[in-house]
Amino acid sequence: MLRFAGFELDVGRAELRGPDGEPIKLTPKQFAMLHLLAANAGRVIGKQELMETVWPNVHVGEDSLFQCIRELRIALGDDQRRLIKVVSRRGYLFDAEVSDETPRVAAPAEPALAATATSAGTAKETRSHAAGRRQLLFGRRSRAAIAALTGLCAIIGFAVAAPIVVPGLVFKRMPPAIGVMPIVEATNDPQAASMAASLTERLTNGLARIENLRVVATRPEPVSAAPEAALAAPARADFIVNGQLQKNAKTWTLEASMTDAATGEVQWSTSVTVNSQEGDLALQQSRLVGGLGHALALRINNLLYSDAGPDDVSAGEAKVVVEQATASINQTTRERFAAAQTMLENALAQNPDNVDLAVALAALQTRGIQMTWYAPAESIEAEAEARALLKDALRAKPRYIPALEAWCRYLTATNDLVESLVACARVLNFDPWHGSALYQLGLTQILLGRFEDALATFTQADRFDTPAVSRWTWLLGIGWANVLLGHDAEALPWLEKSLAITPGSGRPYLLLAIAYQRLGREDEARAALAKVMELRPNSTARNIAPPIRNASQVFVEATERFTRILVEIGLPEG
Numbered sequence: 243m244l245r246f247a248g249f250e251l252d253v254g255r256a257e258l259r260g261p262d263g264e265p266i267k268l269t270p271k272q273f274a275m276l277h278l279l280a281a282n283a284g285r286v287i288g289k290q291e292l293m294e295t296v297w298p299n300v301h302v303g304e305d306s307l308f309q310c311i312r313e314l315r316i317a318l319g320d321d322q323r324r325l326i327k328v329v330s331r332r333g334y335l336f337d338a339e340v341s342d343e344t345p346r347v348a349a350p351a352e353p354a355l356a357a358t359a360t361s362a363g364t365a366k367e368t369r370s371h372a373a374g375r376r377q378l379l380f381g382r383r384s385r386a387a388i389a390a391l392t393g394l395c396a397i398i399g400f401a402v403a404a405p406i407v408v409p410g411l412v413f414k415r416m417p418p419a420i421g422v423m424p425i426v427e428a429t430n431d432p433q434a435a436s437m438a439a440s441l442t443e444r445l446t447n448g449l450a451r452i453e454n455l456r457v458v459a460t461r462p463e464p465v466s467a468a469p470e471a472a473l474a475a476p477a478r479a480d481f482i483v484n485g486q487l488q489k490n491a492k493t494w495t496l497e498a499s500m501t502d503a504a505t506g507e508v509q510w511s512t513s514v515t516v517n518s519q520e521g522d523l524a525l526q527q528s529r530l531v532g533g534l535g536h537a538l539a540l541r542i543n544n545l546l547y548s549d550a551g552p553d554d555v556s557a558g559e560a561k562v563v564v565e566q567a568t569a570s571i572n573q574t575t576r577e578r579f580a581a582a583q584t585m586l587e588n589a590l591a592q593n594p595d596n597v598d599l600a601v602a603l604a605a606l607q608t609r610g611i612q613m614t615w616y617a618p619a620e621s622i623e624a625e626a627e628a629r630a631l632l633k634d635a636l637r638a639k640p641r642y643i644p645a646l647e648a649w650c651r652y653l654t655a656t657n658d659l660v661e662s663l664v665a666c667a668r669v670l671n672f673d674p675w676h677g678s679a680l681y682q683l684g685l686t687q688i689l690l691g692r693f694e695d696a697l698a699t700f701t702q703a704d705r706f707d708t709p710a711v712s713r714w715t716w717l718l719g720i721g722w723a724n725v726l727l728g729h730d731a732e733a734l735p736w737l738e739k740s741l742a743i744t745p746g747s748g749r750p751y752l753l754l755a756i757a758y759q760r761l762g763r764e765d766e767a768r769a770a771l772a773k774v775m776e777l778r779p780n781s782t783a784r785n786i787a788p789p790i791r792n793a794s795q796v797f798v799e800a801t802e803r804f805t806r807i808l809v810e811i812g813l814p815e816g
Contacts, residue, residue: 244280246338279336288333328694419456421479422446427487434489444531453671496530510541532675532706539673547642564602597635604628605648608655654682657791662686677703681715691796697723714743730757748777782816
């Protein structure tokens with residue numbers, strides 16, 4: 243038994259209990275990670291040691307480690323990183339007093355049950371004290387659990403009254419279950435076979451992290467097997483995911499589909515290709531599963547939470563408007579921005595209850611705030627309207643990924659940093675491969691002065707590399723975090739790759755100017771600053787920095803140092 247900070251880690255029962263004695267759910271990998279950290283409290287444990295111990299004989303990337311650490315911090319209520327700390331370039335430190343107590347010999351089953359009942363009775367006498375501590379440590383998680391339970395009860399009640407929970411989809415139970423069949427490969431190549439097995443495991447583990455979704459064990463049956471024997475799992479799945487991996491001279495291609503287990507109807511399919519010559523095998527696995535998992539998570543989420551049926555004409559028209567507006571937004575020009583806003587406002591006026599239109603308009607307004615395309619008075623109005631639209635959207639669809647992601651982005655853009663951490667993590671509860679949410683989370687960590695955490699978050703987004711339209715953002719993020727950490731040489735290739743995708747953004751050039759100057763490459767620094775002035779002609783030392791409201795002093799001081807460097811090489815004082 244290991245005890246720390248009010249928690250009990252019961253190794254014999256493989257159970258973590260909180261300050262009030264209640265079990266806290268952990269996966270086997272999370273428990274193994276926590277056991278390793280707690281048993282070595284006060285010692286820095288390297289990333290490689292953590293991965294080799296928790297995933298023995300399995301080749302995994304750092305993204306699995308980062309995700310496991312993040313989930314442990316959530317379980318422990320360790321938002322401030324006081325228990326599990328990052329030690330720059332070395333690993334992780336468990337910073338707590340840990341007492342080691344040998345557990346008593348277990349009693350026979352029946353007396354043990356009786357003892358448990360007695361303990362439960364005693365626990366009632368001290369519950370008021372434990373409740374205070376638990377509220378402090380687990381306030382956010384408890385509120386989320388209560389909200390999830392309330393939502394689930396509402397869904398069950400609705401299902402009793404109306405068996406069809408969402409258009410075209412009938413569930414016998416909630417939450418729905420996904421069966422992931424082993425990914426097959428057709429080349430009989432040993433490396434491809436090993437790759438397919440690793441992809442199956444990564445995809446299964448990722449889906450298992452999605453809130454309100456179950457993953458059931460499956461195995462393939464002979465071709466001659468009857469249709470009703472397609473799954474050999476104790477509980478039948480609502481959906482079946484099948485995949486096939488192909489290896490060519492320079493690429494891996496993963497094709498996958500999801501079918502309705504009851505009807506055999508194909509609900510979704512995709513194909514993901516990655517360069518087999520780029521990066522190591524772990525990176526290639528991450529990008530194959532990221533491309534597949536992200537698209538699959540969005541499809542599942544849409545099936546569960548979309549309120550539009552296949553014959554809903556207004557919903558179809560709204561979808562077209564959203565796609566057109568999004569295409570305009572991605573062009574990042576003031577004229578296209580104005581056209582997209584008018585388009586969405588007109589569509590929303592005609593269909594005021596459409597959540598997708600409301601979310602798209604709020605996302606557009608958020609972009610306008612970030613790009614300073616509003617006059618000051620208009621910006622305040624747009625910020626208030628976007629908040630109201632997103633609040634209404636989340637009341638209507640609290641688990642809908644587009645609404646959650648737009649809310650995460652809005653809170654980051656408006657520097658509501660504590661709320662942003664929670665909101666962006668909420669997106670990842672429904673799509674662990676969402677690169678855009680990871681980018682917003684990394685931005686928040688930068689503003690809070692947690693530069694190492696931000697670098698790890700941006701790197702994880704790059705390992706998933708999805709959605710492709712956002713790729714330049716986490717490349718920029720990796721460069722930014724490296725500059726903040728003083729790793730100027732490491733920052734340069736990331737910033738250059740970001741600019742190769744989106745050359746019209748000024749911030750990569752600003753960071754390049756700072757890195758070049760600190761590396762003694764003054765001519766290149768001045769050339770980068772000249773490019774900034776071309777893209778942002780009115781830039782001065784007074785307006786070049788990002789908003790610092792609610793930012794940590796560490797970030798503020800770093801920004802002031804950067805501004806002084808830019809002034810030295812020619813940025814106007816203003």
